[in-house]
Amino acid sequence: MSETTSVTFGDWMAGVQGTMEADMSAYLPAATAIPAKLHEAMRYALLGGGKRVRPLLVYAAGAVSGGAAQTLSRAASAVEMIHAYSLVHDDMPCMDDDDLRRGKATVHVAYDEATALLVGDALQSQAFAVLAGAEGVPPARLVAMLRVLAEAAGSSGMCGGQAIDLDSVGLSLTREQLERMHQLKTGALLRASVLLGAMAGKDLDAAELQALHDYSRAIGLAFQVVDDVLDATADSATLGKTAGKDAADNKPTYVSILGLEASVALAERLRRDAHAALDAFGDGAQRLRELADLIVQRKA
Amino acid sequence: MSETTSVTFGDWMAGVQGTMEADMSAYLPAATAIPAKLHEAMRYALLGGGKRVRPLLVYAAGAVSGGAAQTLSRAASAVEMIHAYSLVHDDMPCMDDDDLRRGKATVHVAYDEATALLVGDALQSQAFAVLAGAEGVPPARLVAMLRVLAEAAGSSGMCGGQAIDLDSVGLSLTREQLERMHQLKTGALLRASVLLGAMAGKDLDAAELQALHDYSRAIGLAFQVVDDVLDATADSATLGKTAGKDAADNKPTYVSILGLEASVALAERLRRDAHAALDAFGDGAQRLRELADLIVQRKA
Known part of the structure; x- marks a missing residue:
């Protein structure tokens, strides 16, 4: 999975996505295990879809540090479980109230609200259980990785960003406020994905x-x-979720603050910044570069 | 905190409860830290109330194993954060829909549903962050403790029990089914509290x-x-929460299955079982014995 030489980016991605599907399925209790409805709904929320951007980042950063496959699999599954739980809760009626996710009915629609609440709660616990089961890193490093995950998920990370997002509906944020919100809401877990992949292997120096x-x-x-x-x-x-929802919900976005053209230009500049940051790494960071391109050039 | 000799049980309890209040406050972001509303609501949910049964169990078991104070404080805070988050989510309208908890308005009433959802989510993350910050145990032991907490909280523990509970409304469970539900819903985290306290100190043998x-x-x-x-x-x-709710909600309970008198007798038998289990420990387990008495003889 960490070979960057002869494998195309598309094949590498498909490989990680396939590995993720199989590994995350194995890291969840069987759909028949009691309570069956909860376990079935956890599988519905986690498996069978998603671009797996965060796992791809874990594996791509793991290629830089030489992380062991089993450690990367558990770290990648853990961040994806955190991400999946956040989607389940964000979609609930008291939050974004969305019926469609990845082209499927959201969990509270396919099941019910109480189940959706528990699915999210249990996926979060499972993320920590799965990461804590990693065996390819020294325990002190694993403890540090668990802290990175917990802090990225919590009130100073993803949950904090979501709280700011909810409080921002109808407000006109400055670009700085919008950026801070997103650095928590989405950025914290993406950053944790890169960090966890990096921490899974050899020690990196401060510059790296x-x-x-x-x-x-x-x-x-x-x-x-x-x-x-x-x-x-x-x-x-195309999106697999409800489009035009931000404007309908009166949410501040880069498009509403900067306009469409400037937003597209900003994304391209950030793509180049991401490439520039990786200059010191050489070929080992090729997958990280390709992921930066994918993130900016995706159509959904 | 682990001295059992000259300190009365009541004073010891008050000491742990006071320590918990101060330590958990320190383990949470300030109420003014952004996002302030979320952090204020997390404090509302966690601080200023509760019997702290789970922290008391952590400290009492820590007295058996000789766990270091800082480790016990973090373990106790972590289990209490998991417990507090579960109460916030269980009280929400899509679950038990309760307005009163520990004599105060529940979080979704005092704030709003979206905040309650995020408070629970963020408290769960914080529990793992706090435990992962423990420094008084070897890292391999700490990883094992984090797994114990994650598994007790998740779909094979507390969340699983809550799912079974929701699915049992209006059903007539057997006593065995009721017991299994509660061993997950409440038992798993109480057991984890004892285990975490025990794991915080010296190695215990298989019999212990x-x-x-x-x-x-x-x-x-x-x-x-x-x-x-x-x-x-x-x-x-007296209860600080809505009484008579189980019958009103048509939930199976020990009283509905066994009757009141047999339930009282069962509790007393279990209290004696708990004492008998501790026979090998001598004075070191005195706090655990007293907690068994407290759990059975409490009036709220």
Whole structure:
């Protein structure tokens, strides 16, 4: 999975995505295990879809540090479980109230609200259980990785960003406020994905860690800018979720603050920043570069 | 905190409760830290109330194993954060829809549903962050403790029990089914509290671990039996939550299955089982014995 030489980016991505599907399925209790409805709904929320951007980042950063496959699999599954739980909760009626996700009915629609609440709660616990089961890194490193995940997920990371997002509906944010919100809401977990992949292997020096930090910051922002552009320009069928929802919900976005053209230009500049941050790494960071391109150039 | 000789049980309890209040406050971001509303609501949910049964169990088991104070504080705070998050989510309209908790308005009433959802989510993350910051145990042990917490919280533990509970409304469960539900819903985290306290200190042998397991099983069940008895016999002002709710919600309880008198007798039998399990420990387990008494003899 960490070979960057003869395998095309598309084949490498498909390989990670296939590995993820199989590994995450194995890291969840069987759909028949009691309570069966909860376990079936957890599988519905986690498996069978998604671009797996965060796992791809874990594996791509793991290629830089030489992380062991089993450690990368568990770290990648853990961040994806955190991401999946956040989608389940964000879609609930008391939050974004969305019926469609990845082209499927959202969990509270396919099941019910109480189940959706528990699915999210249990996926978060499972993320920590899965990461804590990694065996390819020294325990002290694993503890540090668990802290990175917990902090990225919590009130100073993803949950904090979501709280700011909810409080921003109808407000006119400055670009700085919008950026801070997204650095928490989306950026924190993307950054954690890169960090966890990097921590899974050999020790990186301070300059290398700073380079990965700069890379993460650039792609984290780019990811959100492109999301806003797509929400304003693509249709629901392409997105697999309800398009035009930000404007309908009166949410501040890069498009509403900067305009469409400047947002597209910003995303491209961030893509180049991400590449520049990786200059010191040479070929080992090829997958990270390709992921920066993917994040900015995606159509959904 | 681990001295059992000259300090009365009441003073020891008050000491742990005071330590918990101060330490958990320190383990949370300030109420003014952005996003302030979320952090304020997390403090509202966690601080200023509660019997702190799970922290007391952590400290009492830590007295058996000789766990370091800082490790016990973090482990106790982590289990209490998991417990507090579960209460916030269980009280939401899509679950038990309760307005009153510990004599205060529940979080979704005092704030709003979206905030309650995020408070629970962020408290769960914070639990793992706090435990992962423990420094008084070897990292390999700490990883094992994080796994114990994650598994007790997840779909094979607390969340699983809550799912079974929701699916049991209006059904007539057997006593075995009811017991299984409660061993997950309440028992798993109570057991984890005892285990985490025990793991915080010196290695215990297999017989000692089995004894603590038997103790945990007995008090876990006793806790729920007494909860059911109190729900049927006490008033809301005494309980600090809505009384008589189980019958009103048509939920199966020990009282509805066994009757009141047999439930009271069962709780007393479990209290004696808990004491018997601790026979091998001598004075070191005095706090655990006193907690078994407290759990069965409490009035709220």
